[in-house]
Amino acid sequence: MYDICIIGAGTVGANIARELAKYKVRVCLLEKEEDVSCGASKANSGIVHGGYSDEPGTVKAELCVKGNRMYDQLNKELHFGYRETGSMVLGFRDEDTKTLEKLYQYGIQNGVGGLSIIDGDKVREMEPYVSKDVKAALYCANAGVTSPYEFVVALVENAVTNGVELKLNTEVTGIEKRDDYFIVSTNKGKIQASYVINAAGVYSDKIASMVGIDDFKITPRRGQYVLLDKEENYLASSVIFQVPTELGKGILVTTTYHGNLMVGPNAEEIDDKEDVSTTEEALEYIVKTARLSVPAFNMKKAITSFAGNRPVSNKKDWVIEESRVGRFINLVGIDSPGLTASPAIALKVIEILKSAGLNFITKPDFEPNRKPIIKVKEEAFKGDINAANPDEHIICRCEQVTEAEIVDALHRDLPIKSIDAIKRRTRAGMGRCQGAFCRSRVKEIIARELMIPIEEVTQRGKDSPGLPQRVKRGDYTKF
Known part of the structure; x- marks a missing residue:
């Protein structure tokens, strides 16, 4: 019997799990995929937004900041x-200034620091290629x-270290409410929990419908x-947006945390x-629109394209509440800036659980730290693909990933055995060649370290091939 069952190990579920790990409560975290962060949490912009885009007084605005x-x-x-x-x-027309002023006022009301409206000359002084x-x-x-x-991996790893039970490849198939607890049916059996937290992202409506809640889509x-x-x-040294539209914050140009240039999303x-497929028409639109902001990027240097699905609800704002089914906590429509707000969402959920009657006692031995x-x-690093020392033995040439880093990832608290899981933790396969050089070498290390047959090592879980043919890269140059 668990105190709390969290459904969904994306950025929201992961933050909640880590926050709950600070207390003497028994928590399980369910994820239907073979690893954490397999939905929108791995396929987004990675932007930590300032908090000026959302209307003051909304849950989004409060929790983003x-x-x-x-x-x-x-x-x-x-x-x-x-x-x-x-x-x-960026504003390109005189009328865009009104939008910038509106966003500035939103930001001031929301409590955002470091805001200013600057002219075009100052923009180009700060970003010469705009x-x-x-x-x-x-x-x-x-x-x-x-x-x-990596954020989600770190959160869940730390949560597990502090006592949270993670159940991967575990899909929820039904939920039954009893007097003061739930029976959560999964493809791997039944789980009993006093409280259920629905953090299932694009599937949150499906999960809610299992307890009779169907008033959102x-x-x-x-x-x-x-x-x-x-x-x-x-x-680009900063995150470069264009004035937003009703569909979102628009096409951005940014340098990722690990140093790639990225454009999108539509x-x-x-x-x-x-x-989560990509289309030639959409990519062409993205590139054309991004060039309005930063004209000079070279599409011959494009290495891949990808897509992610954001969970947009028919509600005007995020819904984070104890539902009409007591002890069932709904998190509905957590789209952008959900990544930014997720640590604050977790704190809000703690308060909801307290109000719902859960007793919280702080763990005196909670360990907040996790090694990278x-x-x-x-610059003096002497890695080599033939080195005998695992700390110097290069497995992925593009990203300079060593054997020691891959071995470290495999022996942490999260059980993983797929090539993509290693990629998300070490970046092996994320460089120019997109894994053409290192994929088979990573597979051999996984099999050796976990002492499993090499054919059990798949690309991304049980339904994926073990070592796929390299996908032909798109002809990005025509964009």
């Missing part, structure tokens, strides 16, 4: 990768970038991206929650 201010301390404890870069919202057509911009010093999948909003080589990262509402997996390589 609070969450933003929590990242620096979280990164000091968990070492997932965070850098405060600042952001700009278009000459930019007339003004809203600058926010408090925005930054993070590695979203989640529509997947797909966002596609293009990732370019690190050689292009000189083009916003398209789709029917299939599993459809990726080791920063100094």
Whole structure:
């Protein structure tokens, strides 16, 4: 019998699990995929937003600003990768100034620090490669970038270290409410819990319907991206937006935490929650629109494209509440800036649980710290693909990932055995060649370290091939 069952190990569920790990409560975290961070949490912009985009008084606005201010301390404890870069919202026409002023006022009311409206000359002084057509911009010093999948991995790893039970490959198939507890049916048996937290992202409406709640609907909003080589990262030092539309914050240009240039996303509402494909038409639109902000990026340096689905609900704001089914906590429509707000969402859920009757006693032995997996390589680093020392033995040439880093990832508290799980923790396979050189070598290390047959090592779980043919890269040059 658990005190709390959390459904969904994305960024919201992971933050809640880690926050609950500070208390003497028995918690299980369920994830239907083979690893954590397999939904929108691994396929988003990785932007830690300042908090000026959302209407004052909304849950989004309140929690975005609070969450933003929590990242620096979280990164000091968990070492997932965070850098405060600042952001700009570019205006190209005289009428865009009204939008910038509106966002500025939103930011002031929301309590955002480091805000100013700057003219085009100042924009180009700070970002020399921005278009000459930019007339003004809203600058926010408090925005930054993070590695979203590493953030989730770090949170869950630390939660498990502190007593949370993680159950991967565990899909919820039904929920039955008894007097003061729930029976959660899964593909791996039944779980009893006094409280259930629905953090299932695009599937949160499906989970809620299992207890008879059907007054909201989640529509997947797909966002596609293009990732370019690190050689292009000189083009942007901050996160560069355009004035937003009703569908979102628009096409951005940014340097990722690990140094790639990235452009996107678009916003398209789709029917299939599993459809994370990319299309030539959308990528062409993204590239064309991004060039309005930063014209000079070289599409010959594009290394991959990807997409993620954001959970957009038919509600005007996020819903974070104890539902009409007592002790069933709903988190509905946590779209952008959900990544930014997720640490603050977790604190709000703790307060909801307290109000719902759960008794919280602080753990005196909670361990807040987690060591990084990726080791920063100094200029004097002498890695080699033939080195005998695991600390110097290079497995992934593009990202300089060593054997020791992969072995470290495999022997931590999260049970993993897929090539993609290693990629999310070490970046092996994320470079120019997209795993063509290192994929088979990573597979051999996984099999050796876990003492399993090599054919059991798959790309991304039980339904994926063990060693797929390399996917032909798109012809990005025509964009």
